Amino acid sequence: MGRSDSRSRLPRSDSRAPRAASRSRSDSRRGNSRRRSPPRHRRSPSDRRGRSRSRDKKYKKLPDDFADRRFYGTMRMVNKGSGFGFISCAETRAEFGRDVFVDLNRLPASCDREGDKVSFKLVVGRKGYAEATSVERG
Numbered sequence: 001m002g003r004s005d006s007r008s009r010l011p012r013s014d015s016r017a018p019r020a021a022s023r024s025r026s027d028s029r030r031g032n033s034r035r036r037s038p039p040r041h042r043r044s045p046s047d048r049r050g051r052s053r054s055r056d057k058k059y060k061k062l063p064d065d066f067a068d069r070r071f072y073g074t075m076r077m078v079n080k081g082s083g084f085g086f087i088s089c090a091e092t093r094a095e096f097g098r099d100v101f102v103d104l105n106r107l108p109a110s111c112d113r114e115g116d117k118v119s120f121k122l123v124v125g126r127k128g129y130a131e132a133t134s135v136e137r138g
Contacts, residue, residue: 058128063095066122066130072138073100075116080104087118087132101125102132111137 073089076099085107086099093099100122104112111118119138125131 059096059124059130060128062122062124062130066092066095068121070119070121071100072117072119075111075114075118078104078112078114080112085112087120087135092122092130096130098129100130100132102135106133107135108137111135 071089071091073087073092076086076088078085083104085102085104087102088099100120102120107118110116117138118132119136120132121134122130123133
């Protein structure tokens with residue numbers, strides 16, 4: 001008689017014995033093994049940025065100090081896929097509280113990278129915010 005006969009004579013109770021209690025996934029979830037923080041309160045977009053909405057006001061007309069005047073700034077962000085960018089300028093940020101939007105069609109070909117120095121004039125854009133026009137390499 002071969003090996004298979006010797007195995008068949010062993011008591012099967014070992015293989016049918018109850019297993020030691022182990023934690024299943026559902027038990028570990030219920031067992032508070034990992035405590036969660038309380039849910040956060042939703043905030044408005046202006047609160048997330050840390051500024052009030054009054055600073056982000058829209059304009060129908062530019063302030064007199066800003067009309068027909070050239071400003072100097074730096075291309076901060078360029079999104080060629082969507083065709084827009086933003087110019088960082090300390091003077092305009094002090095008044096409008098944000099960078100100046102620019103349509104890439106208004107940029108000269110040599111000013112399409114972040115960090116390029118530019119000069120520009122301002123107009124009120126379609127959404128009521130300051131927008132750059134007559135952009136030149138600065």
